[in-house]
Amino acid sequence: PIEDDRPAAEGDVAEITLAGYILEEGAEAPAEDATPDIPEHPEDVELGKPTVLAVFNENLIGMKVGETKVFETVFGDERVPEDLKGKRVSFKAT
Numbered sequence: 001p002i003e004d005d006r007p008a009a010e011g012d013v014a015e016i017t018l019a020g021y022i023l024e025e026g027a028e029a030p031a032e033d034a035t036p037d038i039p040e041h042p043e044d045v046e047l048g049k050p051t052v053l054a055v056f057n058e059n060l061i062g063m064k065v066g067e068t069k070v071f072e073t074v075f076g077d078e079r080v081p082e083d084l085k086g087k088r089v090s091f092k093a094t
Helices: 054-060
Strands: 013-022 038-046 069-074 088-093
């Protein structure tokens, strides 16, 4: 466990809560009452590992315990379900 309040670093296993929202064309953010398209769930992410999608490594490294971050990506040919390919997705991670 990280006990010295340092930010998450490559090689750490981050225990996150993650939710994702597919953004409509032109939308800056999901609607306030939107239901996540990727329901909120716990996930362990080994930061820096090649099997972790780059967008997660880029955004989770440097976070501190309890911090929440919102970031987005457009999925291309990554290892994602077919229904997410080509979609712009906003993620909320704690």
